Amino acid sequence: MNQLQPTYETAIKCPACDKEFEITKVRSRAVKLVRQDTDFCPYYEGINPLYYEAVVCSHCGYAAHITSINALNRIEKRRIQDHITKKWTPRSFSGQRTWDKALEAFKLVLLNLNVREAVHSEIAKICMRIAWLYRYAGDNELEQCYLNHALNSYIRAYEEEDLVQSKVDPFTMLFIIGELCCRTGKTDDSLHWFSRLIKENSDPRNKGKIPGRLIETTRDRVHELRHNADKEVGG
Numbered sequence: 001m002n003q004l005q006p007t008y009e010t011a012i013k014c015p016a017c018d019k020e021f022e023i024t025k026v027r028s029r030a031v032k033l034v035r036q037d038t039d040f041c042p043y044y045e046g047i048n049p050l051y052y053e054a055v056v057c058s059h060c061g062y063a064a065h066i067t068s069i070n071a072l073n074r075i076e077k078r079r080i081q082d083h084i085t086k087k088w089t090p091r092s093f094s095g096q097r098t099w100d101k102a103l104e105a106f107k108l109v110l111l112n113l114n115v116r117e118a119v120h121s122e123i124a125k126i127c128m129r130i131a132w133l134y135r136y137a138g139d140n141e142l143e144q145c146y147l148n149h150a151l152n153s154y155i156r157a158y159e160e161e162d163l164v165q166s167k168v169d170p171f172t173m174l175f176i177i178g179e180l181c182c183r184t185g186k187t188d189d190s191l192h193w194f195s196r197l198i199k200e201n202s203d204p205r206n207k208g209k210i211p212g213r214l215i216e217t218t219r220d221r222v223h224e225l226r227h228n229a230d231k232e233v234g235g
């Protein structure tokens with residue numbers, strides 16, 4: 001019977017309080033991706049695995065993205081104990097998640113990242129996901145608010161962080177920045193960032209490093225933006 005369930009529970013040890021807590025994972029074969037927006041916002045048939053990406057410790061309130069649960073140093077651990085755990089009411093985030101529960105979990109991750117003074121790329125990633133949740137709900141105002149947060153954090157990450165360690169390569173990040181500028185109404189900035197990516201692609205040192213599809217999509221986006229701008233000028 002259990003095999004038919006799209007989700008399953010598993011226990012992990014919390015890197016902040018060292019206690020075990022339960023998390024819910026989605027079986028990969030239960031995941032059916034239908035399409036993605038140009039900023040990679042995914043749409044699924046049936047269960048949405050995005051809802052389960054934010055992991056929360058029921059005992060201490062430590063929360064992180066599922067791909068970076070253990071990336072916690074001693075200073076960050078102390079900050080979580082002082083600023084999260086002291087105010088935390090123990091409660092579980094395992095089991096099936098509604099949109100509201102997913103949003104609450106992601107907001108806890110963002111709070112944790114701010115308390116930890118985490119890297120901008122990680123903050124940007126979570127802001128993107130919160131924006132997508134608001135997009136699913138049709139809340140344009142809050143989606144724009146979090147897209148702008150994500151944009152500012154990605155720009156700082158691109159300019160200040162050593163992206164060798166990052167999960168997003170610098171070329172995909174250039175694309176996302178261009179895309180976020182576009183989605184937040186900054187057409188000129190968008191063209192600037194997309195052009196940077198196209199320029200990087202023509203640099204022989206980057207040969208083979210940038211996926212052909214990313215460049216194709218970027219060229220399409222530039223073409224589209226210029227076409228729309230021309231239409232506006234022409235009335």
Ligand SMILES: [Zn+2]
Binds near residue numbers: 019058
């Ligand atoms: Zn904990």
